[in-house]
Amino acid sequence: MTYPFISRLVTVAALAGALASQAFAADGMIELQSQNGFQATRDKLIDTLKAKGMKIFTVVDHASGARSAGLKLRPTTVVIFGNPKVGTQLMQCAQTAGIDLPMKALIWEDAKGVVRLGYNDPAWMAARHHVDDCKIVTKMSRALGNFARAATTASR
Template sequence: MPADGLITIQSSFGPEETMKKFAAAAQSKGMTIFAQIDHAAGAAQVGLSLRPTAVIIFGNPKGGTAPMQAAQTTGIDLPLKALVWQDADGATWLSYNDPAWIAKRHGLQHEAEAAFKGMSDALHAFAAMATKPQMA
């Protein structure tokens, strides 16, 4: 059962390449990569195993400030995050929170509609660039 507000797309690439492609796509559109968290590496440090699982935290204050001005609690969900993970069958997936869900979660209707539409469009584009082979 999918989590509420979570968009998950299968990648045509492995976890490392998917993460690199996602970061490159975000940076090419002026996004800042604030952090990358490798959960599998963290698990290994304490003697546990975890299939490839990593989060990238990214954003742009120009797009994220309007939602926080309308509802400061939006800051718990911003900057945006994407999760790249590998399932038990070896398939790679990219997951992220739907910006429309974030808006609903914080009770925003029209106050930051343009910002959330921009986030949604950007995430869709970044996900496509990271998970699908690009046509020449």
């Protein structure tokens, strides 16, 4: 074994670790760590969505559902939201995208007490539905990233 080989191996391992910590995942869900508590992240997301003209269809409190069944679950909430002016454009490119709409954001507290926010990557959704050239996908990606960052960035 030579030193250049070890050097390359260390470089590859470091790159893999860096990629794993980014705000994206190969499985199609973009995940960000929040600098806020669970409730603040949830509230900031909902406030941001409303301020940007998104309709909040419903908020699903999975932890509450678990309690009603006599089970325990750390804070876990899904916010279901959208804007027909946006979602319709994606469905005009591929109607099957309707299965992934309206958009959803998952906010949860992990086993270490870290609050996270995740959402489906519109580019992944487009690939899933075999959409090659749909201009709204880039706009959706940018908007969702902005919403997520607004919710997960510490309040000043």
